[in-house]
Amino acid sequence: MGEDFLNAVRECYQLRYPQVVFSDFLWTMRSIYLPLFLTLKMELPEADLYHCVATGYAGVIGSMAKKRYGCGLMVSEHGIYTREREEELIRAKWVGGIYKNIWIEQFKKNVPARIPVCRSGNLSLQACHGTSDRTRMSGRKNKDHTERY
Incomplete structure (x- = not known):
């Protein structure tokens, strides 16, 4: 999904969800936003x-x-x-x-x-x-x- 997406997810993670496992958070965000990104295309x-x-x-x-x-x-x-x-x-x-x-x-x-x-x-x-x-x-x-x- 790209470096920009990874950076945005990392920033959100650090600000709001540092208590959860990052890899789980990353895959959750990917699962949430991939359908939206495909819709936008x-x-x-x-x-x-x-x-x-x-x-x-x-x-x-x-x-x-x-x-x-x-x-x-x-x-x-x-x-x-x-x-x-x-x-x-x-x-x-x-x-x-x-x-x-x-x-x-x-x-x-x-x-x-x-x-x-x-x-x-x-x-x-x-x-x-x-x-x-x-x-x-x-x-x-x-x-x-x-x-x-």
Whole structure:
């Protein structure tokens, strides 16, 4: 994964986790971040609007596409995705001790910041899309008009 990654992991380890075995910490961080790095390398098709059903890796991809192509992004997150992943990690048998907390903490960082999230009843589709142009998109609280896309 490279010298920069190793240096970043080493710095994080020294600042926050010097009580754990470094090799275990390094492999944990690699396991956490490799899927994210592979996601960031994906080729993205160009579109006018991207729709992500969650804020995790799908949100990362949607954010990349929005930035790259200057298009709209709608996230229809139900609001508990991160909490569901945390619950899975808490119940997981493959990870234990402080490493559960590290996984949970790092996973929460993968939620893209500053994405307007559409939740039932709290935002119109225009707000999520970042436009009020009703010829491109129309929506009201609790009612989607997707036939106009």
